[in-house]
Amino acid sequence: MNHTSKAYDAIIIGGGLGGLVCALALIKRGKKVRLLEKIHMVGGCQGYFTRKGFLFEPCLHSIAEASANGAVVQTLASLGLDETPAFVKLEPTARFIFDDKIFTMPSNFNDYQTLLTQDFPQEALGIEKLYKTMNEIYQGLARFPERVPIIERYSGLVFQQILDEFVSNKRLQAIISGFWGYTGAPPSQASALLYSAWFASLCSEGSYLPQKGISHLVKSLEQTVIEKGGEISLNSPVKKVLIKNGKAYGISLESGEEIKGETIVSNTDATTTFFQMVGEENLPSDFILQLKKLNYALSSFNVFLGVKNGNSLPHDLAAENIIIFPDDDLDSQYQRVLQGKLEKVPYCIAMPTLQNPSLAPKGHHIISLYTPLPYRPEGITNWKDKKEEYTERLISLAENVIPGLRQKIVVKEAATPD
Numbered sequence: 001m002n003h004t005s006k007a008y009d010a011i012i013i014g015g016g017l018g019g020l021v022c023a024l025a026l027i028k029r030g031k032k033v034r035l036l037e038k039i040h041m042v043g044g045c046q047g048y049f050t051r052k053g054f055l056f057e058p059c060l061h062s063i064a065e066a067s068a069n070g071a072v073v074q075t076l077a078s079l080g081l082d083e084t085p086a087f088v089k090l091e092p093t094a095r096f097i098f099d100d101k102i103f104t105m106p107s108n109f110n111d112y113q114t115l116l117t118q119d120f121p122q123e124a125l126g127i128e129k130l131y132k133t134m135n136e137i138y139q140g141l142a143r144f145p146e147r148v149p150i151i152e153r154y155s156g157l158v159f160q161q162i163l164d165e166f167v168s169n170k171r172l173q174a175i176i177s178g179f180w181g182y183t184g185a186p187p188s189q190a191s192a193l194l195y196s197a198w199f200a201s202l203c204s205e206g207s208y209l210p211q212k213g214i215s216h217l218v219k220s221l222e223q224t225v226i227e228k229g230g231e232i233s234l235n236s237p238v239k240k241v242l243i244k245n246g247k248a249y250g251i252s253l254e255s256g257e258e259i260k261g262e263t264i265v266s267n268t269d270a271t272t273t274f275f276q277m278v279g280e281e282n283l284p285s286d287f288i289l290q291l292k293k294l295n296y297a298l299s300s301f302n303v304f305l306g307v308k309n310g311n312s313l314p315h316d317l318a319a320e321n322i323i324i325f326p327d328d329d330l331d332s333q334y335q336r337v338l339q340g341k342l343e344k345v346p347y348c349i350a351m352p353t354l355q356n357p358s359l360a361p362k363g364h365h366i367i368s369l370y371t372p373l374p375y376r377p378e379g380i381t382n383w384k385d386k387k388e389e390y391t392e393r394l395i396s397l398a399e400n401v402i403p404g405l406r407q408k409i410v411v412k413e414a415a416t417p418d
């Protein structure tokens, strides 16, 4: 079938958080919006699932910028939701576990700086200057597109270069970059500007989780889009953006249906959007060159566990985000990760039920395990064959921190990097 249906002011390809928020922002401006989602539910990476009374929200460990004045809260407050979601500040922000020491990152920046300085007194001045610079970058980026000198100075550099400018101790550098596994690029591979802004935000404002869970927020965004007259079509994969005389005028679905729209917004990744949906023939050559230089960051292997017998974490570890490092050498860890090995790699243990007990049946908890891994590591052609093995190996690693974890498991699921 190939028919063209009615026109919309805006068609949004993809119903992740970005697509849903964009839909509401456009509806607020009086636009007629249609959102097309490939799969059976919206939420994208922030989708969710239930098993035996446990509600798993697999892709959420912490959110930055969710203080009362933060961009997340301000944006949500502007969208006309019935109730602006509340966020709970995590205390501590994280614990970083090394062989010989546990480092706690408190949510208050002064406490954090004091702890860092106590542990690394010879680096005190460097720590102060580093965080001052990172904060200036954070503030500078918020002024985009204004040209700000500090942004121009560090633009194009990697975060490792900022670290090396101010502090030299490798353990200290590893602690400061402690969240690198969440984005899939170590400091030597990651943008100096983005990591500075992210880490500065975590240090100065803390880290948050939505009080009622991310699934509640996703449902609330979806419901509000529909209530306010937007249309959401599930199971509607978009195949092509339709273009005439250099202007997009609609999309075609995999089913063959064509839908016209004045503006097309893509919530999918850049290479899918431009190479598959738009097509190189419709793009300027210098833009194509830039796009071809993009490298995907690491993906991750995740294990989701429902566990019995209450809080399984040793008391001195209680925290939503626990990140375990095999050593201080982040680049060697990254190389091992690229090879798909689960030996001497960083991994994370998160326990969302500490903050939101309603995600699990009474007396139970959710523990999720996460380790960065490539989409397709060397030697792995099909993740399905390796899923069980990696699941068990990740649980074994976690048992170093939570002895007896395996015996407490009542539900077990895993998600491979692909």
Ligand SMILES: Cc1cc2nc3c(=O)[nH]c(=O)nc-3n(C[C@H](O)[C@H](O)[C@H](O)COP(=O)(O)OP(=O)(O)OC[C@H]3O[C@@H](n4cnc5c(N)ncnc54)[C@H](O)[C@@H]3O)c2cc1C
Binding pocket: 013, 014, 015, 016, 017, 018, 019, 036, 037, 038, 039, 042, 043, 044, 045, 046, 058, 059, 060, 061, 062, 063, 064, 182, 236, 237, 238, 239, 267, 268, 300, 302
């Ligand atoms: C394991 C993991 C853990 C994470 N942890 C955190 C965290 O703790 N804190 C945090 O802030 N962020 C975290 N993130 C990142 C965060 O989830 C994402 O940055 C965010 O959800 C991305 O939203 P998005 O709307 O931009 O894209 P996506 O969520 O990727 O949405 C894209 C949507 O487009 C749809 N789509 C794709 N192709 C098509 C097509 N052809 N036609 C129609 N629809 C299509 C997809 O199905 C999807 O729904 C995590 C991500 C992962 C994977």
